[in-house]
Amino acid sequence: MRLLTWNINSVRLRLPLLEQLAAQTEADIICLQETKCPDELFPLDALIALGYKHIHLWGQKSYNGQAILSKHPFTLPMTYTRCGQDDCRHISVKFDAFELHNLYIPAGGSGGDPPDPQINPKFQHKLDFVDEMSAWLSDTYTSDTPLIMLGDFNIAPYENDVWSHKQLLKAISHTPPETTRLEAMRTSLNWTDTRAHFIPLDQKSYSWWSYRSPDWTKNNRGRRLDHIWVTPPLTKALQDFNILTDYRSAEKPSDHVPVILDLKI
DNA sequence: ATGGTCGGTACCCGA
Numbered sequence: 001m002r003l004l005t006w007n008i009n010s011v012r013l014r015l016p017l018l019e020q021l022a023a024q025t026e027a028d029i030i031c032l033q034e035t036k037c038p039d040e041l042f043p044l045d046a047l048i049a050l051g052y053k054h055i056h057l058w059g060q061k062s063y064n065g066q067a068i069l070s071k072h073p074f075t076l077p078m079t080y081t082r083c084g085q086d087d088c089r090h091i092s093v094k095f096d097a098f099e100l101h102n103l104y105i106p107a108g109g110s111g112g113d114p115p116d117p118q119i120n121p122k123f124q125h126k127l128d129f130v131d132e133m134s135a136w137l138s139d140t141y142t143s144d145t146p147l148i149m150l151g152d153f154n155i156a157p158y159e160n161d162v163w164s165h166k167q168l169l170k171a172i173s174h175t176p177p178e179t180t181r182l183e184a185m186r187t188s189l190n191w192t193d194t195r196a197h198f199i200p201l202d203q204k205s206y207s208w209w210s211y212r213s214p215d216w217t218k219n220n221r222g223r224r225l226d227h228i229w230v231t232p233p234l235t236k237a238l239q240d241f242n243i244l245t246d247y248r249s250a251e252k253p254s255d256h257v258p259v260i261l262d263l264k265i
Numbered sequence: 266a267t268g269g270t271c272g273g274t275a276c277c278c279g280a
Binding site: 009010012013034036061062063064107109110111112122154210211212213214254255 | 267268269270271272273274278279280
């Protein structure tokens with residue numbers, strides 16, 4: 001069983017790259033964020049032609065938007081209101097072996113925006129979103145439920161999840177209020193961060209490189225914003241983990257690259 | 266120390 005998560009940053013613009021990715025990886029399940037596409041305009045036919053006959057969509061015009069594309073049938077397609085908004089940031093489906101949650105945590109601002117909830121409402125929204133998710137997960141599940149939660153979490157929790165821990169401590173995505181909240185969410189259901197399971201934490205690991213650098217390979221100033229977590233019943237099934245860094249060098253790339261998890265299921 | 270680029274959409278917002 002191969003799962004893949006990718007912040008595609010417009011599914012319509014990058015459909016050819018998505019088709020290439022599907023052919024190359026033969027993933028069973030593809031989870032997308034930032035599709036930026038209303039459901040009625042989603043390129044369903046092209047994806048069904050690739051074998052993804054089971055699709056759960058939740059899109060809107062211009063912003064956010066998610067999709068779960070699957071070669072296997074699922075039940076219980078859900079969409080969730082978060083922080084009082086139906087802004088297409090959390091969906092889930094249920095497979096025989098596990099329930100799958102696709103998450104797109106708010107960015108909380110960009111560039112040099114201040115990481116201060118008092119003056120930056122987007123940052124407040126991000127902190128609230130993680131708090132709400134943590135509470136909801138603890139209220140809804142126990143750690144013996146087989147769950148996979150993945151997506152663009154927009155937080156790089158560990159020192160080697162960013163190119164410079166010291167220089168980015170005040171940069172949104174790596175500030176202590178964010179990283180402590182994400183760790184609290186992770187430990188609440190005893191989630192395994194599959195990156196940490198497969199790549200020692202003293203090694204750098206990135207999944208995103210800003211568009212604002214003329215050449216992302218030159219100084220490799222990346223961050224790991226994209227995550228795949230599993231609950232304890234699934235840790236025995238973990239087989240392999242890969243970040244498809246090459247996709248950052250594709251023609252018209254997303255600023256995020258796909259992350260893959262293989263499971264013995 | 267600062268500004269740098271995308272995508273969607275409609276001349277700006279969000280990342």
